[in-house]
Amino acid sequence: MDNTQSLQFFNRGPSPAVRLVFFSVLSLLLLFVDARYRYLESTRSALSVLVSPIQRLATMPSVLWQQAGDFFITQRSLVDENKSLKLQHNGDAAQLSQLQSLQLENQQLRSLMELPQRSEFNAKLAEVIYAERDVFKRRVLINKGADANIKTGQVVMDNNGIVGQITRVYPWLSEVTLITEKDHTVPVQVLRNGLRTIVFGAGDTSQLSLRYMPISSDIQNDDVLVTSGLDGIYPPGIPVAKVVKIERDAAYPFARVVCLPVAGVDKHRHLLVLSELPKLPERPAEEADATGAPENLKMKQKK
Amino acid sequence: MSYLAHDNTEIHRPVSTTFIVISVLVALFLNGLPWEGIWLMLRPDFVAVVMLHWCTHKPWRVGIGLSWAVGILADVADASLFGQHALAYTLLAFGGVILHHRLKMFDLRQQTTQVFVIFVLTYAVYALVHWQVNGYVVWTYFLGCVTSTLLWAPLGIMFRAVYQMRADNKGP
Numbered sequence: 001m002d003n004t005q006s007l008q009f010f011n012r013g014p015s016p017a018v019r020l021v022f023f024s025v026l027s028l029l030l031l032f033v034d035a036r037y038r039y040l041e042s043t044r045s046a047l048s049v050l051v052s053p054i055q056r057l058a059t060m061p062s063v064l065w066q067q068a069g070d071f072f073i074t075q076r077s078l079v080d081e082n083k084s085l086k087l088q089h090n091g092d093a094a095q096l097s098q099l100q101s102l103q104l105e106n107q108q109l110r111s112l113m114e115l116p117q118r119s120e121f122n123a124k125l126a127e128v129i130y131a132e133r134d135v136f137k138r139r140v141l142i143n144k145g146a147d148a149n150i151k152t153g154q155v156v157m158d159n160n161g162i163v164g165q166i167t168r169v170y171p172w173l174s175e176v177t178l179i180t181e182k183d184h185t186v187p188v189q190v191l192r193n194g195l196r197t198i199v200f201g202a203g204d205t206s207q208l209s210l211r212y213m214p215i216s217s218d219i220q221n222d223d224v225l226v227t228s229g230l231d232g233i234y235p236p237g238i239p240v241a242k243v244v245k246i247e248r249d250a251a252y253p254f255a256r257v258v259c260l261p262v263a264g265v266d267k268h269r270h271l272l273v274l275s276e277l278p279k280l281p282e283r284p285a286e287e288a289d290a291t292g293a294p295e296n297l298k299m300k301q302k303k
Numbered sequence: 304m305s306y307l308a309h310d311n312t313e314i315h316r317p318v319s320t321t322f323i324v325i326s327v328l329v330a331l332f333l334n335g336l337p338w339e340g341i342w343l344m345l346r347p348d349f350v351a352v353v354m355l356h357w358c359t360h361k362p363w364r365v366g367i368g369l370s371w372a373v374g375i376l377a378d379v380a381d382a383s384l385f386g387q388h389a390l391a392y393t394l395l396a397f398g399g400v401i402l403h404h405r406l407k408m409f410d411l412r413q414q415t416t417q418v419f420v421i422f423v424l425t426y427a428v429y430a431l432v433h434w435q436v437n438g439y440v441v442w443t444y445f446l447g448c449v450t451s452t453l454l455w456a457p458l459g460i461m462f463r464a465v466y467q468m469r470a471d472n473k474g475p
Contacts, residue, residue, distance in 0.1 A: 019368065020367060024393055030386030054331050130335075182439060
């Protein structure tokens with residue numbers, strides 16, 4: 001046939017099957033290198049310069065919608081909001097002055113007892129510009145990147161509690177993995193009784209769960225979980241989650257504890273990125289015959 | 304059917320590179336719109352549909368190599384692992400090139416069935432890689448291949464209308 005011949009003329013180079021094999025192998029190689037060694041981060045940030053204009057453009061409709069909403073807001077609602085904010089500010093100011101005196105007292109007590117001081121941390125305000133469009137992931141991109149001295153591992157919170165952690169830094173953006181991401185862990189303490197545990201993200205819903213909690217453990221509904229600061233990544237004492245459901249089934253050794261994040265993990269637009277915290281002292285090397293490995297010790301204390 | 308009748312001429316009609324590039328960029332843009340919750344699960348993979356269209360209609364212009372490159376861009380946009388989309392789109396393009404030879408024999412319904420199989424394979428490859436690396440799969444993710452398939456026919460008609468229009472503008 002005439003047509004097929006003209007097609008053959010243009011169809012130069014190796015056959016589709018050869019190309020399929022070549023590019024599949026190339027992809028698998030890239031996958032392996034990226035998943036195992038993370039060598040390709042610089043390539044990724046270079047390519048992100050190409051893609052980010054499209055991403056920014058894609059956020060435009062919602063931004064325009066918001067701006068239209070701002071434009072048509074009534075004076076009445078602004079006055080009301082202003083009033084409630086002032087009230088809240090007064091209440092917060094009173095609490096803050098109390099907090100400052102307590103902090104001072106705490107510092108003095110700690111220096112008396114020769115404990116290390118609790119360090120203060122600075123926070124940078126950042127805005128969520130883009131939520132990743134992937135069913136598998138719970139991540140957002142914020143508008144501060146390497147140019148604002150953001151580093152991986154920094155903690156992200158909003159006005160209520162922990163939101164997540166910076167996992168990847170681009171030139172002008174950075175990626176925040178939310179605490180609801182599957183298998184994302186935060187070491188926490190129950191505020192009521194100081195019980196130490198770890199909270200896991202559920203991934204498919206905006207929930208968190210506590211795993212490996214013995215049925216007998218002292219945990220109740222509405223318990224607030226705050227960061228314990230044991231990992232050296234999350235500063236201690238920031239609210240993370242609230243227990244909403246506990247299922248104690250005698251057939252299983254562990255209770256099923258479902259929590260909801262305190263922070264508006266999927267809601268807020270403005271987030272705070274905490275600057276790097278001072279490193280914890282180096283962990284001493286474990287001796288070969290040490291019976292009280294930290295994990296065992298922790299389990300014993302829990303029981 | 305008229306769909307079959309003009310297929311022969313349509314497949315040899317030149318398409319400008321600009322049109323192809325713009326269609327891919329628009330697809331990336333549509334993928335990036337703020338989809339959330341159930342809408343994110345129902346979102347068709349616009350990039351995949353557009354790439355499959357070009358691979359079946361213009362396989363000597365848009366082939367496996369280009370699909371792979373677009374896949375890399377999609378990986379950066381989605382912050383998935385490097386090669387995850389690329390691998391899926393390579394397979395998609397291969398399916399498209401194979402389908403190209405048969406396209407003339409099939410009517411729209413048969414085409415849609417074939418396209419559905421290609422999308423299922425593409426989605427399965429993506430999910431398989433995710434499962435291998437992260438150890439879990441979100442099953443609702445596969446809803447996307449149904450909506451992508453549903454998008455196939457309207458997109459084909461729309462693209463044909465566009466390049467029909469451009470050809471008419473240029474004159475006989």
